[in-house]
Amino acid sequence: AKLIVNASSGRPIPETLFGIFFEEINHAGAGGIWAELVSNRGFEAGGQNTPSNIAPWSIIGDQSSLTVSTDRSSCFERNKVALRMHVLCDSEGSNICPAGGVGIYNPGFWGMNIEQGKIYMVVLYVRSLGSINVSVSLTSSDGLQILATANIVDSDVSNWTKTEVLLEAKGTNPKSRLQLTTSRKGVIWFDQVSAMPLDTYKGHGFQKELIEMLEEIKPQFIRFPGGCFVEGEWLRNAFRWKESIGPWEERPGHFGDVWMYWTDDGLGYFEFLQLSEDLGARPIWVFNNGISHRDEVDTTTVSPFVQEALDGLEFARGASDSKWGSVRAAMGHPEPFDLKYVAVGNEDCWKKNYRGNYLKFYDAIKRAYPDIKIISNCDGSSYFLDHPADYYDFHIYTSASHLFSMTHQFDHTSRSGPKAFVSEYAVTGKDAGTGSLLAALAEAGFLIGLEKNSDIVEMASYAPLFVNDNDRRWNPDAIVFNSSMHYGTPSYWVQKFFRESSGATLLDANLQTNSSSLVASAITWTNSVDGETYLKIKIVNFGNRHVSLEVSVDGLGLNSQLSGSTKTVLTSSNVMDENSFTDPNKVVPDLSLLENADKDMNIIIAPYSLTSLD
Numbered sequence: 001a002k003l004i005v006n007a008s009s010g011r012p013i014p015e016t017l018f019g020i021f022f023e024e025i026n027h028a029g030a031g032g033i034w035a036e037l038v039s040n041r042g043f044e045a046g047g048q049n050t051p052s053n054i055a056p057w058s059i060i061g062d063q064s065s066l067t068v069s070t071d072r073s074s075c076f077e078r079n080k081v082a083l084r085m086h087v088l089c090d091s092e093g094s095n096i097c098p099a100g101g102v103g104i105y106n107p108g109f110w111g112m113n114i115e116q117g118k119i120y121m122v123v124l125y126v127r128s129l130g131s132i133n134v135s136v137s138l139t140s141s142d143g144l145q146i147l148a149t150a151n152i153v154d155s156d157v158s159n160w161t162k163t164e165v166l167l168e169a170k171g172t173n174p175k176s177r178l179q180l181t182t183s184r185k186g187v188i189w190f191d192q193v194s195a196m197p198l199d200t201y202k203g204h205g206f207q208k209e210l211i212e213m214l215e216e217i218k219p220q221f222i223r224f225p226g227g228c229f230v231e232g233e234w235l236r237n238a239f240r241w242k243e244s245i246g247p248w249e250e251r252p253g254h255f256g257d258v259w260m261y262w263t264d265d266g267l268g269y270f271e272f273l274q275l276s277e278d279l280g281a282r283p284i285w286v287f288n289n290g291i292s293h294r295d296e297v298d299t300t301t302v303s304p305f306v307q308e309a310l311d312g313l314e315f316a317r318g319a320s321d322s323k324w325g326s327v328r329a330a331m332g333h334p335e336p337f338d339l340k341y342v343a344v345g346n347e348d349c350w351k352k353n354y355r356g357n358y359l360k361f362y363d364a365i366k367r368a369y370p371d372i373k374i375i376s377n378c379d380g381s382s383y384f385l386d387h388p389a390d391y392y393d394f395h396i397y398t399s400a401s402h403l404f405s406m407t408h409q410f411d412h413t414s415r416s417g418p419k420a421f422v423s424e425y426a427v428t429g430k431d432a433g434t435g436s437l438l439a440a441l442a443e444a445g446f447l448i449g450l451e452k453n454s455d456i457v458e459m460a461s462y463a464p465l466f467v468n469d470n471d472r473r474w475n476p477d478a479i480v481f482n483s484s485m486h487y488g489t490p491s492y493w494v495q496k497f498f499r500e501s502s503g504a505t506l507l508d509a510n511l512q513t514n515s516s517s518l519v520a521s522a523i524t525w526t527n528s529v530d531g532e533t534y535l536k537i538k539i540v541n542f543g544n545r546h547v548s549l550e551v552s553v554d555g556l557g558l559n560s561q562l563s564g565s566t567k568t569v570l571t572s573s574n575v576m577d578e579n580s581f582t583d584p585n586k587v588v589p590d591l592s593l594l595e596n597a598d599k600d601m602n603i604i605i606a607p608y609s610l611t612s613l614d
């Protein structure tokens with residue numbers, strides 16, 4: 001096979017091409033990138049009616065020493081449920097409390113990762129008719145090993161009182177829990193109990209190591225917060241941005257009925273905008289358009305949803321003295337966020353009211369914010385849209401061989417009309433397992449096709465991005481984690497090969513082969529750190545044989561340097577190989593010096609591999 005690259009001619013790839021899609025699925029946010037350690041911090045997860053279930057909170061002590069219940073006495077209007085603890089034992093007298101006291105504990109999201117030397121901020125609201133002496137402790141999962149502890153001693157908490165405690169861990173345990181215990185008789189109410197590490201990504205509450213995985217692939221945009229999470233199974237359970245902003249204590253939280261778990265919505269609309277800014281990625285806000293999986297608002301009554309979207313745009317972009325801009329400013333961000341893209345719903349194109357509703361949103365948003373780009377759910381690659389849009393969503397979950405063959409999917413798509421946003425793609429099913437090399441290589445072939453068609457495809461993102469291994473709602477995912485460990489699947493690593501593509505120049509790359517298993521592309525890109533321009537050639541071999549590839553690069557400038565060129569290969573001995581917590585680096589890119597780099601060279605391409613020559 002022969003690949004002839006012409007380095008002197010090419011066309012620009014959009015700055016936006018490769019980004020990420022974050023959905024609150026698989027506990028990606030709550031118990032994932034949001035660093036809150038307490039699960040169900042406001043005791044609302046069991047519902048707004050009492051008595052309610054307080055899980056995963058549990059009780060320390062037996063019925064002779066305390067009773068625990070919920071009531072609606074909280075000082076927070078939108079989340080009235082509070083926990084009431086009636087302590088019957090004491091440190092003296094006839095009913096002596098057990099050693100260590102009685103109380104409640106929270107195991108977090110399948111264990112809290114507490115690390116020696118790190119500092120944790122515990123915030124809680126407390127009320128009692130008498131004086132209190134409560135120990136706040138981080139302990140092992142059985143409560144026997146105390147990693148950090150402090151006492152709250154107060155003589156007057158007759159009104160709800162906010163209390164903050166800093167705890168420095170004296171040991172490490174990835175399965176820790178937070179305990180609130182006492183040995184003093186009386187009635188105590190607790191509400192909004194939070195525990196966060198002080199050290200979070202840019203100090204904004206995000207779990208550092210997981211966000212650093214995102215930094216590494218340099219996403220140009222973040223589509224958020226879903227997915228089906230935006231729609232809800234029923235409208236009443238859909239994500240609504242106004243319920244997710246303001247002081248965290250006041251947020252009601254909600255039960256996401258598609259992925260079937262409660263979120264306290266500490267990771268809300270503001271935090272998504274903040275994360276986008278922190279990563280230097282363009283925010284793409286997907287909002288509910290009055291349609292869920294099972295119910296819909298008729299177009300004649302959709303205007304409150306339209307107003308909600310307009311208010312959301314004012315929250316993100318309005319002046320700090322505007323109605324909603326001032327709420328953003330009060331949250332610590334007086335400057336507007338750079339929100340320029342919105343999607344009207346998710347996968348709703350074929351719903352009864354979609355077009356009618358969509359047009360209401362489109363007209364109102366374009367009138368108020370003419371520069372905002374609007375994304376339709378209807379796939380404009382297979383037919384001409386019957387409504388105006390700047391972009392259309394294209395979602396594809398399929399087998400490996402099919403996705404690989406879709407490297408040509410956009411070759412013949414009409415070049416007029418809206419641009420394509422491949423907002424969800426992945427190999428799924430048995431080819432993918434929980435993240436195979438085979439799936440990743442098919443995706444790499446598909447992405448090379450998108451690069452080549454980036455005059456019509458302007459954005460693309462893999463889905464889903466994250467999975468907490470304790471709650472796999474969807475397989476596979478790009479990044480797998482638990483309380484203390486994480487790794488990228490091969491599909492994650494493929495995305496790193498494409499991180500220089502956005503904003504690069506796509507070169508003419510003529511691949512001469514009679515094999516349908518080989519695809520290749522070439523780009524030049526400018527490194528903002530050293531100002532130099534680099535050549536990058538990517539080749540996917542989706543077949544099971546070695547390929548001897550002659551590579552010729554024409555049109556290199558006189559000052560071009562080939563020494564120091566590298567070769568990076570993603571492959572493994574078995575195409576179904578996956579990474580895991582025990583072997584996180586089984587299928588990762590392998591970087592080596594490209595020996596004898598020349599403008600004409602012969603490269604042996606490994607079977608089932610993605611190779612990059614830089």
Ligand code: AHR
Pocket residue numbers: 023025226227228229346347424463464474
């Ligand atoms: O990515 C998982 C789900 O797949 C998304 O929520 C939805 O948009 C699609 O069906």
